[in-house]
Amino acid sequence: MKRNKIKTILSSEAARPSVLLKGWVRTRRDAKTFSFIEINDGSCLNNIQVIADDQLENYEQIKKLSTGSAVSVTGTMHDSPGKGQQWEIHAIKIEIIHIAQDDYPLQKKRHTDEFLRTISHLRPRTNKYGAAFRLRSRLCFAIHQFFQDRGFTYVHTPILTGSDCEGAGELFQVTTLDMDNPPRTDGKTDYQHDFFGKTANLTVSGQLEGEMFALALGDIYTFGPTFRAENSHTSRHASEFWMVEPEMAFCDLAEDMDYAEEFIKFLVDFVMTHCASDLALFAKFVDKNLMKTLETIVSKNFIRLPYSEAISILNQSGKNFSYDVFFGADLQTEHERFLSEEHFKQPVIIYDYPKTIKPFYMRINDDDQTVAAMDVIVPRIGEIIGGSQREERLDLLETRMDETGVSRQDHWWYLDSRRYGSVPHSGFGLGLERMVMLVTGITNIRDVIPFPRTPGSIEF
């Protein structure tokens, strides 16, 4: 007999004559002639209650089942007379697979997130983290569905890269050289002897390679791990995270913003529809306003605000910001929070930023002062999407590269795309973890990554 998942059993319309469950004991309570055992198998948030009668041949062993122990239960399904559940299982046979040691760190009460981070290998066994990682999985599925339904091609851009000047944060270097005794030329490490014959790094973005495929396959997306060696200790940054980067040919900035808004709404609506019970946990224990926030995102059109107007609103707000606001200044966290959380109280897309604060590949607008860039700002999270229309005009792109100190020689292949059938195209990047944070209300990125990597921390 194949095992039944608890999710399937609990959602049954009618009682089944025979079930086989395998899972872990969450809690056990003894009655006079039987024992209540609550079992969880990870298929859903809820436990199933098993009634173990003292007539079972191994009842003395069953009474020793501690929290965390693994069991296999064969039994019959019945309406539960107790409160809190529709169904329960009357055990015919309980096979003890393993009894957890009594120093099992997870208790039948609330733990702090900080403590659970020190036991990342066990925390997915808790309600909250189980829900978070199930939800993360569903969100990844939804990301693929959104793009596949719209005819996008999934492209695997490289994780090892020879490019070292994309300007998106600090890079992790990858080498096979003997770090205690590297080959040297003129006193400096000679990377001609390294594995690839030059320096190599972990990717900080698949965008440039993604553009090459958009200019061949039309609409593409990348979705994979991304690495930043920035020494930042905040609740929103990790050294290893996942990023989704769609890239669309024949697409301008307005259409790019349309896609970004439609995408976020699709993902939020998807989890509201398909992850209702897990979401309910977050709405109850993590963020009381969660459902209201999500409904706002799905129902309201995102505000679209040129950067110059954002500057005006900030200057007229009467707020005393720590950082000055003027045309040419990068928007700080306090400014973004004011706009999305206080002024508009909903997602805002800010676009047409000054070229001086944006990278070389963004398309210059006719005013020659701004570029066709856009950031999607959401309450509580801040920037969740950053994107732009790309500069498709070879001469303007080369000028921008020279201005910003990006090597034309190293990017010869990138420039080739502007020589052979160059077309307007656009794309954006969405941080998966920030999306998980948005839909769960979890405030620390370390709690939405199974085994998070941050500066000074790579246990597990």
Add this chain to the structure above:
RNA sequence: UCCCCAGUAGCUCAGUCGGCAGAGCAGGUGGCUGUUAACCACCGUGUCCGUGGUUCGAGUCCGCGCUGGGGAGCCA
């Protein structure tokens, strides 16, 4: 990298003015009960983060360090 806060039992935390180290939960034993973070009684638990100093005396005050957290910068 900068600013702020914290570190006491397995976990969550209290510890007053510098004067014998505490509670709840978890664990153990017994009892009770179609129970729901079950309940009741009893029992055990310490490098008070480390280090140096002030003091008759430091968990408590001071210096340095480590670890964790919050915020900023940078960004997704």
